Amino acid sequence: MKATSKMKDSHILITLLLVLFCLIWTIPTAGILITSFRDRDATATTGWWTAFSSPKDFTLENYDEVLGGQRYTVGTAGGGTAARRGASMGSAFLSSVTVTLPSVIIPIFIAAAAAYAFAWMSFPGRKILFAMVIALLVVPLQISLIPILRDYQKIGLNGTYLGIWLAHAGFGLPLATYILFNYIATIPRSILESAFIDGANHFMVFSRLIIPLSVPALASFAIFQFIWVWNDLLVALVFLSGGGQMMEVVTVRLMNMAGTRGSDWHLLTAGAFVSMILPLIVFLSLQKYFVKGLLAGSVKG
Amino acid sequence: MQLQIDQEKRERTIRTLVVTPITLIIMISGFLLLRDIQMSQILTTLFAIVWGTVSVLALFYSMNLIVQLFPLKKYNKIIPFVFVGPAILIMGWYLLIPTVRSVYLSFMNRNSTGFVGLENYHYIFTDATMRTAFGNTVLWLLFGTAFAVLFGLMTALLAERSSIEKLGKTLVFLPMAISMVGAGVIWKFMYAYKPLGANQTGLLNALVVTFGSNPKNWLGSAPLNNFFLILIFVWLQSGFSLVVLSAALKGVPDEIKEAARIDGAGEFTILARIILPSIYGSIVTVSTTIMLAALKSFDIVYSMTNGLYGTEVLASQQYKQMFKFLDYGRGSAIAVVILLAVSPVIYYNLKEFNKREVF
Numbered sequence: 001m002k003a004t005s006k007m008k009d010s011h012i013l014i015t016l017l018l019v020l021f022c023l024i025w026t027i028p029t030a031g032i033l034i035t036s037f038r039d040r041d042a043t044a045t046t047g048w049w050t051a052f053s054s055p056k057d058f059t060l061e062n063y064d065e066v067l068g069g070q071r072y073t074v075g076t077a078g079g080g081t082a083a084r085r086g087a088s089m090g091s092a093f094l095s096s097v098t099v100t101l102p103s104v105i106i107p108i109f110i111a112a113a114a115a116y117a118f119a120w121m122s123f124p125g126r127k128i129l130f131a132m133v134i135a136l137l138v139v140p141l142q143i144s145l146i147p148i149l150r151d152y153q154k155i156g157l158n159g160t161y162l163g164i165w166l167a168h169a170g171f172g173l174p175l176a177t178y179i180l181f182n183y184i185a186t187i188p189r190s191i192l193e194s195a196f197i198d199g200a201n202h203f204m205v206f207s208r209l210i211i212p213l214s215v216p217a218l219a220s221f222a223i224f225q226f227i228w229v230w231n232d233l234l235v236a237l238v239f240l241s242g243g244g245q246m247m248e249v250v251t252v253r254l255m256n257m258a259g260t261r262g263s264d265w266h267l268l269t270a271g272a273f274v275s276m277i278l279p280l281i282v283f284l285s286l287q288k289y290f291v292k293g294l295l296a297g298s299v300k301g
Numbered sequence: 302m303q304l305q306i307d308q309e310k311r312e313r314t315i316r317t318l319v320v321t322p323i324t325l326i327i328m329i330s331g332f333l334l335l336r337d338i339q340m341s342q343i344l345t346t347l348f349a350i351v352w353g354t355v356s357v358l359a360l361f362y363s364m365n366l367i368v369q370l371f372p373l374k375k376y377n378k379i380i381p382f383v384f385v386g387p388a389i390l391i392m393g394w395y396l397l398i399p400t401v402r403s404v405y406l407s408f409m410n411r412n413s414t415g416f417v418g419l420e421n422y423h424y425i426f427t428d429a430t431m432r433t434a435f436g437n438t439v440l441w442l443l444f445g446t447a448f449a450v451l452f453g454l455m456t457a458l459l460a461e462r463s464s465i466e467k468l469g470k471t472l473v474f475l476p477m478a479i480s481m482v483g484a485g486v487i488w489k490f491m492y493a494y495k496p497l498g499a500n501q502t503g504l505l506n507a508l509v510v511t512f513g514s515n516p517k518n519w520l521g522s523a524p525l526n527n528f529f530l531i532l533i534f535v536w537l538q539s540g541f542s543l544v545v546l547s548a549a550l551k552g553v554p555d556e557i558k559e560a561a562r563i564d565g566a567g568e569f570t571i572l573a574r575i576i577l578p579s580i581y582g583s584i585v586t587v588s589t590t591i592m593l594a595a596l597k598s599f600d601i602v603y604s605m606t607n608g609l610y611g612t613e614v615l616a617s618q619q620y621k622q623m624f625k626f627l628d629y630g631r632g633s634a635i636a637v638v639i640l641l642a643v644s645p646v647i648y649y650n651l652k653e654f655n656k657r658e659v660f
Contacts (some may be wrong), residue, residue, distance in 0.1 A: 015463040022472040025536065028487045029475070031504060035490065054599055091342075098342045102349040105415050109357040114388035123381035129389060134654050135647050136396045140597050140607055142619055142636045144399035146406060146629050151394075161345060162335040165353070170395025203381050205363035207358070231480030234598045238624065242591055251482045255604045258486055263501065265490060272486040276479050283478035287471070291544055 036270040042141035043266040049211035066151035067093075089274045091246060096278075097231060098161055099249055103168035103229045104222050109111075109211075110169070111176030112218065116210050119185040120176070120192060126242075130181075137176040144171070144237050152239065157301070159242025167239055168229050169265055176221050179293065184210060220293035223286050227279050252273035317366040324359040331356060360387065360410055378453040391570035400640065413629050421634035433523075434613040438596065440527050441534065442613060445595040448535040450588050453542025457550055458572070460543075468548065474540035480536065480598030488533045489605060523611030530612060533601050538594060542587045549583035551578065589646055615639055 035048045035072060035291040042057035051057065117123070118249040148167060149158065157163035187210070195205050211218075215268050240247050248256070254275050257268055331352040340348070364383045368376050410417045425431045456473050458524055460466045476484065493503030501507040506516040520526045553576055561571050577584075599616035606612045608621065615635055623632030 006559075011462065011464070013467060013575055014459050018456065018459045018463045018465060018469045021459070022469050025473050025476070025539075027504070028491050029479075032487050042599050043502070045502075047500070047502050047504065049504065049507075077313070085525070094342045094546055098346045098349075101346055102353050105350050106353040106357065108389050109354065110391065113361055113384040117381045122379070123385075126381070129385060129655060131395065131651055133388075133392070134650050137394055138547055138593060138643050138646050138650065139396055139400060140394075140593075140636070140643060142597065142616065143403045143640050144395055145636075146623060147399035147402040148395060156336060161349065164334065165349065165389075167395065170391050173392050174396070177388055179406075201369060201376075202360055202384070206361070206384070229477055231478075231481065233482055233604070241624075242372070245646040249479050251600075252487060254480075254545035255482050258482075258489065258604060265493070268486055269490065272483050276483050277476040279480075280345060280475070283475070287431075287474075289547075290477075294541060294544060297347060300331075 010021075017287050026179070032269040032272055033041045035265055036273050038062075038266060040264070040266045044263075051224075062266045063274070066090075066267055066274060089250065089253060089257075089271050092248050093274060093278075095247055096249040096251075096275075097166075099236065100226060100229045102161075102165045104225045105174070106165055107172045107225070108218055108222065111173055111221070112214060113206060114177050114181050114212060115180035115184045116206055119187075122224045133174050133177050137178060141171050141235070145234075149238060159240060159244070160173055161243075161247070164235065165233055166227075168232075171235070172225050172228070176225070178212040179221050179224075180214060180217050183214055187213055216289070216292070219262040219286070219289045223282060223290045224293035226282060227290070230279050232293050313366065313369060316475060317363070317370060318365055320359075321363045322406060324356070324363040327352070327359060328356040357387075392528050399643055403633045403636050403640075406629055409633075411628040417630065421630045424631055425634050425638065430613055433470055434618045437527050437611075437613060438615045440524075441595045441598070444539070444587055445534045446533070446592045449591050450542050450546075450584065451540040452535065452539040453544075454546050454584070455586070456539070456543050457547040458576075460547060461550055470543060475544050476537045477540045479537065480599065481533075482604045484533050484537050485604040487602055488529075488536070489520075492529060494518045494521075512546050520606055520612075526606070526612055527609055527648055529606060530601055532604050533593060533605070534598060538591050542591065545587050546580060546583055547627045549580040551624075553579045592644060593646065607645045615654065633636055 031048050034051050035043055037060070038048065038051055038058050039059045039061065042051070042054065046054075065086065068088055114133075118126065118133075152158040152163050155295050158164070190214075191209065192205060195209055200208075231251065234254065236249045236252050240249065240252070254268075254271050257271050331348075335345070335349060335352065361383065364386075365380070368383055371379065406413055407421055408416060408418060408421075420448045452472075455467065460469045463469060479487070490502075491504050492506075493501075493582055494506055494516055495503075497510075499512055501516055505519065510516055514609065519529045557575055558571055561575055566574070597616050599614070599620055602608055602612055602614050602617040603620065608614075608617045619632055619635040619639065622628045622635060
């Protein structure tokens with residue numbers, strides 16, 4: 001009797017301790033979320049934790065300004081003034097979508113084909129080539145930046161979306177091949193054998209059997225790559241800088257905002273939230289697949 | 302019979318002759334179009350997704366057709382290379398060959414026009430800023446990894462025994478979805494500093510003032526500011542350690558723990574003698590992965606302090622040398638040093654791979 005009540009006590013204590021940890025882990029994010037809805041004066045003079053004592057300071061204006069671009073007036077040729085809006089988080093958001101989706105989709109089938117060959121065909125050099133994939137898994141992508149940038153300057157890919165898609169596809173391929181290999185190698189041999197007896201060739205087996213059967217692994221990689229590409233700063237800085245302001249992705253825009261408007265916390269917090277919202281939604285709704293991708297080997301350059 | 306086979310062969314040849322040029326046209330014209338034509342972003346995205354999917358599948362389809370023109374024995378010999386070919390070529394272009402080229406560039410001068418021997422390496426091992434960068438990188442590797450792994454392990458152990466396991470894990474894991482730049486902004490706000498007397502808007506300084514101390518400029522002075530940057534990294538990476546170690550803990554059989562409990566072992570004995578040894582492998586994997594991330598993390602330093610106030614690390618110096626000072630020699634030399642630092646992991650992975658029976 002005594003033992004169980006003691007266990008109950010420790011159970012409550014453990015839960016409380018975990019709640020405390022979660023609070024510490026969540027408060028920073030909650031802080032910027034609340035601040036992003038407060039007006040400029042309130043943000044600059046009082047702490048965000050006092051926000052609920054003066055609810056009239058809440059506003060949506062920060063998001064309007066951040067998404068549509070800073071308002072400013074410029075002199076026109078006729079001598080008057082005109083209202084303009086500067087670079088916005090809205091266009092950066094679109095640019096990030098443009099960068100991310102093809103970067104996720106292009107490597108998937110290339111990797112799946114390679115994984116299929118590694119798992120189910122025997123050929124000279126199979127072991128060495130797969131060893132190369134394993135080694136490239138952890139090669140830091142810093143090593144590729146200068147050589148690839150030079151190639152891009154030669155063939156006109158610098159500062160284009162095409163260039164950054166191919167770069168992300170290239171950097172993501174070792175991990176994609178590795179995750180998909182681990183999965184495809186576990187498909188029962190009998191399924192493939194009966195297909196070959198029925199006269200199927202390798203392309204038919206690949207497109208009608210392997211791809212549909214590997215959907216869970218494809219999803220794991222896709223979500224992993226989505227979050228990775230969306231949150232990337234380095235590759236975007238290097239390969240998209242030549243493309244001008246319209247091509248800036250959310251991470252680059254947010255960094256520039258932090259540099260130029262470092263004390264405008266009402267805008268910076270709204271901008272940060274705009275940059276986070278899509279990966280957060282993807283993460284929360286597809287967490288199961290993301291965890292699987294992580295467990296399958298998340299060592300990525 | 303013979304006639305039918307001939308007929309089939311002819312059909313296949315015709316199909317190959319039609320499909321292959323179409324595939325090539327789709328691939329090349331899509332490439333040129335996407336490179337040179339300005340469209341709206343939404344249109345570009347949709348076009349790229351369709352182009353990317355169609356041309357990859359069409360490529361495999363038509364190469365399969367071409368190889369099918371050979372007799373079956375030859376087909377079986379060639380077809381594996383059709384399937385691994387594109388992946389190997391792309392990895393070669395983007396990762397393997399650049400490694401060799403970077404090593405070569407690291408022995409050349411700033412614009413790669415003349416050979417300078419070991420001069421770049423001499424610079425990165427003697428320059429004062431570089432020395433700070435090396436020291437700080439070691440701090441990141443040690444403390445970033447240790448704290449992230451420890452905190453992840455702690456929450457994993459707590460979550461397993463609590464009644465809010467799922468919610469707790471999700472909340473600690475959540476920062477994994479946030480970019481390092483975003484995390485930088487979040488924490489810059491936590492660290493915000495105003496002189497004494499003014500209303501503090503940063504939570505940390507507000508707490509400090511409440512407890513009667515003077516507000517501090519957390520990011521302003523070395524070496525302590527490095528730890529405040531590392532804290533952001535720990536905040537981001539603990540979720541990873543939590544998820545992997547939590548999965549490993551689930552694999553420790555209950556019977557062994559129960560048996561030890563009956564024998565009178567306390568919870569800490571069970572943790573030290575049974576649980577930790579059985580998840581040792583996962584702890585090593587997690588530590589290595591987080592260490593690699595710490596070694597390459599450039600975003601936090603670059604967006605928070607831009608390497609000022611003695612916070613430079615190797616990865617941020619590498620970016621600066623390449624793209625701010627345009628010194629490709631020194632930039633490549635730092636990249637090579639980073640590569641050398643991860644090479645033990647590459648070696649270990651290859652050794653493990655050699656043990657696998659599938660190969």
